[in-house]
Amino acid sequence: xxxxxxxxxxxxxxxxxxxxxxxxxxxxxxxxxxxxxxxxxxxxxxxxxxxxxxxxxxxxxxxxxxxxxxxxxxxxxxxxxxxxxxxxxxxxxxxxxxxxxxxxxxxxxxxxxxxxxxxxxxxxxxxxxxxxxxxxxxxxxxxxxxxxxxxxxxxxxxxxxxxxxxxxxxxxxxxxxxxxxxxxxxxxxxxxxxxxxxxxxxxxxxxxxxxxxxxxxxxxxxxxxxxxxxxxxxxxxxxxxxxxxxxxxxxxxxxxxxxxxxxxxxxxxxxxxxxxxxxxxxxxxxxxxxxxxxxxxxxxxxxxxxxxxxxxxxxxxxxxxxxxxxxxxxxxxxxxxxxxxxxxxxxxxxxxxxxxxxxxxxxxxxxxxxxxxxxxxxxxxxxxxxxxxxxxxxxxxxxxxxxxxxxxxxxxxxxxxxxxxxxxxxxxxxxxxxxxxxxxxxxxxxxxxxxxxxxxxxxxxxxxxxxxxxxxxxxxxxxxxxxxxxxxxxxxxxxxxxxxxxxxxxxxxxxxxxxxxxxxxxxxxxxxxxxxxxxxxxxxxxxxxxxxxxxxxxxxxxxxxxxxxxxxxxxxxxxxxxxxxxxxxxxxxxxxxxxxxxxxxxxxxxxxxxxxxx
Amino acid sequence: xxxxxxxxxxxxxxxxxxxxxxxxxxxxxxxxxxxxxxxxxxxxxxxxxxxxxxxxxxxxxxxxxxxxxxxxxxxxxxxxxxxxxxxxxxxxxxxxxxxxxxxxxxxxxxxxxxxxxxxxxxxxxxxxxxxxxxxxxxxxxxxxxxxxxxxxxxxxxxxxxxxxxxxxxxxxxxxxxxxxxxxxxxxxxxxxxxxxxxxxxxxxxxxxxxxxxxxxxxxxxxxxxxxxxxxxxxxxxxxxxxxxxxxxxxxxxxxxxxxxxxxxxxxxxxxxxxxxxxxxxxxxxxxxxxxxxxxxxxxxxxxxxxxxxxxxxxxxxxxxxxxxxxxxxxxxxxxxxxx
Numbered sequence: 001x002x003x004x005x006x007x008x009x010x011x012x013x014x015x016x017x018x019x020x021x022x023x024x025x026x027x028x029x030x031x032x033x034x035x036x037x038x039x040x041x042x043x044x045x046x047x048x049x050x051x052x053x054x055x056x057x058x059x060x061x062x063x064x065x066x067x068x069x070x071x072x073x074x075x076x077x078x079x080x081x082x083x084x085x086x087x088x089x090x091x092x093x094x095x096x097x098x099x100x101x102x103x104x105x106x107x108x109x110x111x112x113x114x115x116x117x118x119x120x121x122x123x124x125x126x127x128x129x130x131x132x133x134x135x136x137x138x139x140x141x142x143x144x145x146x147x148x149x150x151x152x153x154x155x156x157x158x159x160x161x162x163x164x165x166x167x168x169x170x171x172x173x174x175x176x177x178x179x180x181x182x183x184x185x186x187x188x189x190x191x192x193x194x195x196x197x198x199x200x201x202x203x204x205x206x207x208x209x210x211x212x213x214x215x216x217x218x219x220x221x222x223x224x225x226x227x228x229x230x231x232x233x234x235x236x237x238x239x240x241x242x243x244x245x246x247x248x249x250x251x252x253x254x255x256x257x258x259x260x261x262x263x264x265x266x267x268x269x270x271x272x273x274x275x276x277x278x279x280x281x282x283x284x285x286x287x288x289x290x291x292x293x294x295x296x297x298x299x300x301x302x303x304x305x306x307x308x309x310x311x312x313x314x315x316x317x318x319x320x321x322x323x324x325x326x327x328x329x330x331x332x333x334x335x336x337x338x339x340x341x342x343x344x345x346x347x348x349x350x351x352x353x354x355x356x357x358x359x360x361x362x363x364x365x366x367x368x369x370x371x372x373x374x375x376x377x378x379x380x381x382x383x384x385x386x387x388x389x390x391x392x393x394x395x396x397x398x399x400x401x402x403x404x405x406x407x408x409x410x411x412x413x414x415x416x417x418x419x420x421x422x423x424x425x426x427x428x429x430x431x432x433x434x435x436x437x438x439x440x441x442x443x444x445x446x447x448x449x450x451x452x453x454x455x456x457x458x459x460x461x462x463x464x465x466x467x468x469x470x471x472x473x474x475x476x477x478x479x480x481x482x483x484x485x486x487x488x489x490x491x492x493x494x495x496x497x498x499x500x501x502x503x504x505x506x507x508x509x510x511x512x513x514x515x516x517x518x519x520x521x522x523x524x525x526x527x528x529x530x531x532x533x534x535x536x537x538x539x540x541x542x543x544x545x546x547x548x549x550x551x552x553x554x555x556x557x558x559x560x561x562x563x564x565x566x567x568x569x570x571x572x573x574x575x576x577x578x579x580x581x582x583x584x585x586x587x588x589x590x591x592x593x594x595x596x597x598x599x600x601x602x603x604x605x606x607x608x609x610x611x612x613x614x
Numbered sequence: 615x616x617x618x619x620x621x622x623x624x625x626x627x628x629x630x631x632x633x634x635x636x637x638x639x640x641x642x643x644x645x646x647x648x649x650x651x652x653x654x655x656x657x658x659x660x661x662x663x664x665x666x667x668x669x670x671x672x673x674x675x676x677x678x679x680x681x682x683x684x685x686x687x688x689x690x691x692x693x694x695x696x697x698x699x700x701x702x703x704x705x706x707x708x709x710x711x712x713x714x715x716x717x718x719x720x721x722x723x724x725x726x727x728x729x730x731x732x733x734x735x736x737x738x739x740x741x742x743x744x745x746x747x748x749x750x751x752x753x754x755x756x757x758x759x760x761x762x763x764x765x766x767x768x769x770x771x772x773x774x775x776x777x778x779x780x781x782x783x784x785x786x787x788x789x790x791x792x793x794x795x796x797x798x799x800x801x802x803x804x805x806x807x808x809x810x811x812x813x814x815x816x817x818x819x820x821x822x823x824x825x826x827x828x829x830x831x832x833x834x835x836x837x838x839x840x841x842x843x844x845x846x847x848x849x850x851x852x853x854x855x856x857x858x859x860x861x862x863x864x865x866x867x868x869x870x871x872x873x874x875x876x877x878x879x880x881x882x883x884x885x886x887x888x889x890x891x892x893x894x895x896x897x898x899x900x901x902x903x904x905x906x907x908x909x910x911x912x913x914x915x916x917x918x919x920x921x922x923x924x925x926x927x928x929x930x931x932x933x934x935x936x937x938x939x940x941x942x943x944x945x946x947x948x949x950x951x952x953x
Binding site: 276333416 | 712713714716720721734735736804807808890894895907908909910911912913914915916
């Protein structure tokens with residue numbers, strides 16, 4: 001006989017498993033209702049006043065030659081001086097590193113006078129030589145032109161005859177000469193850099209700069225720390241430290257604001273703004289934004305060498321399809337429901353805040369929400385509904401689109417839900433693909449539609465330049481400054497005209513015509529201009545300058561006004577507000593009671609049967 | 615092994631080996647009285663005998679299960695939730711998901727019209743909670759079944775073949791066992807496209823090692839019994855032994871494991887959806903919590919948006935655990951058979 005040699009092991013320990021499950025249930029349930037706290041370093045309660053700002057967007061690079069994201073460029077505003085700046089009151093050009101500027105009679109030679117009282121944080125004076133070197137680097141090294149190359153593409157020669165004179169010679173007139181949003185870097189530090197495409201300026205701290213703040217420390221997705229530049233020519237900032245702390249979760253940031261761990265939180269949801277608005281010591285700022293929120297369609301990604309790439313849906317190359325899709329988007333509902341009134345309905349490319357460039361489509365041109373008309377347009381274009389109610393192209397391919405959505409942006413997901421239903425009625429399928437980082441498929445052209453948005457500067461040149469053919473990538477392998485692979489000859493022609501137009505009124509007219517053209521192509525469909533919804537603690541920040549000064553925003557300004565001007569409140573101590581924790585307990589309470597009851601009951605059962613078990 | 619070993623009755627093929635296999639199963643309370651033979655009035659055929667035996671096994675199982683109050687409670691809870699989920703198309707309707715036809719305004723507190731208030735689109739949260747049960751339960755069931763299926767397959771194969779093959783397979787199992795399940799599931803859900811099936815797959819392929827270990831141990835125990843040797847001697851191959859003898863004997867274990875696994879799977883599904891890794895376009899409990907977070911409900915104090923899905927998840931997980939434990943103790947005589 002074969003002996004039973006191996007006894008079956010006890011089928012796990014049931015007690016342990018049940019306990020584990022219970023714990024898992026408890027932990028999940030609690031973590032689901034509790035605020036997921038970030039592992040923030042609360043160690044340095046250093047002396048003096050710290051202004052802590054909650055941010056969520058990752059830094060793409062700390063190198064001013066590569067940085068394009070809003071967080072990075074906002075920080076560069078603080079760390080480096082630009083030739084000129086924008087007035088906080090009305091965004092007109094005011095002196096920055098340059099104190100004065102004069103064009104030649106033919107407007108092809110611009111002479112800037114560089115201020116003498118600006119020094120780099122390592123003690124060396126900031127001179128015209130630094131500015132000339134920065135521009136020359138961007139003109140000669142394509143890698144250094146990644147972020148701001150549109151400004152220097154038309155430069156013929158940049159020289160510094162002496163320490164306080166900078167001379168820029170142009171190939172053609174250029175309208176942006178008093179709005180060159182290019183951080184000027186110290187030559188003596190940056191001339192040692194080898195490959196500009198790889199150098200991210202985040203190894204050696206403090207980073208030498210001449211702005212109102214000096215970057216002293218940076219940890220990816222954890223924090224960026226800045227100290228005031230005591231010798232800043234416009235006057236040193238009032239706070240002793242400025243910290244941008246990462247909260248990838250909006251609720252965690254708001255909870256931190258309520259507890260006084262951070263002084264400022266941008267990008268609130270309507271519900272958060274409403275809840276914070278009723279709280280003591282917190283001021284909610286609801287200001288017209290400088291962003292647009294758009295629906296971008298893949299126009300068939302192409303490189304400058306003419307090679308097409310990506311896998312965008314072919315039907316989107318048909319202007320009628322693009323038109324029909326946008327006809328079926330109800331912008332008023334989006335503003336009412338998704339933004340809950342904290343936005344303005346989208347019209348042209350440039351937000352109404354920039355009044356002189358703001359453009360609206362004419363009545364006949366406007367694609368007003370009209371699903372019946374959208375269906376008619378599609379019928380006429382040959383995309384008829386099949387037996388399943390799906391629209392099919394002549395090639396037999398159904399109109400099933402994908403839309404790239406930022407997983408971190410609740411608005412994208414919410415608008416995606418609406419689009420699915422509106423387009424579903426039209427017979428058009430939509431798959432919402434939410435990714436943490438959309439840049440990968442985006443750069444490869446592997447998308448049909450995408451949620452898109454840019455912050456617009458007082459000078460619109462940059463946001464217009466990203467839709468010109470010249471910004472397409474060199475080859476399908478490269479990445480260009482282009483936003484959405486748009487290459488339209490008519491748009492390019494107008495862009496070239498406005499770039500050389502010095503007459504403000506004529507230039508504004510050209511910019512409006514560009515927006516009109518862009519509207520007609522249907523490549524960029526502006527859905528809304530979201531407001532800046534932000535909040536700060538009044539017991540930590542006594543006063544702070546918005547831009548524009550009357551009813552403007554604080555986060556992402558065209559300048560360093562908000563953080564430079566912020567004055568600490570006299571007793572900037574940790575004002576623990578118990579109101580917030582009461583709310584949390586309101587939420588936690590029922591869940592905790594249920595869990596405790598379940599736990600006690602299970603434990604008792606377990607005890608009563610314990611001797612039977614093991 | 616000698617020739618004096620009793621052989622199977624003449625006329626039966628090796629396949630009739632199932633009969634002793636199920637009856638002598640270590641999991642079905644050995645020593646209990648044999649099931650009564652088929653009624654004498656009709657001549658007993660092989661299949662009617664089998665059915666009679668199965669019926670009586672189920673009856674015996676139920677009689678034993680019925681004595682466990684916690685198990686009954688769990689079962690009642692499950693039946694209620696399943697009923698709500700299955701009748702949802704008629705009670706709340708698929709329209710409850712629609713954002714364009716939402717009846718309310720954003721984030722209304724509970725009222726007579728909306729007993730649990732509304733979400734940021736103005737949809738009824740009670741309706742969404744009921745509708746979300748469908749996805750949560752479905753994903754939980756599918757993921758648990760997938761996980762247990764993989765675990766059973768790996769366990770039986772490893773236990774049956776033994777030797778270096780078993781060692782290699784079990785080392786792979788160990789590797790999965792020590793990997794943090796949630797982290798692995800997050801990685802899988804991130805790299806694959808966002809859909810319900812991704813979540814099912816992510817949970818399924820990460821949570822099988824426990825089952826595999828249990829099943830392998832049981833397989834070894836079953837295969838060391840004499841009747842397996844008999845079956846082999848009568849010409850039963852690997853497939854026959856594994857499929858006809860081992861599988862029916864590990865089934866009770868697998869059943870209990872599945873029931874317990876569902877609650878884990880539902881929790882994991884909710885966690886993944888809460889972390890934003892689920893399909894954002896379908897309504898599930900975890901997804902509702904993620905939506906609540908997107909709307910800023912936590913910091914705004916909108917408890918009616920957060921508490922119900924969280925409590926629902928906890929209750930369903932609890933119900934499945936109670937059922938699973940009851941099933942386990944009925945099927946495994948070593949666990950409190952006296953009760």
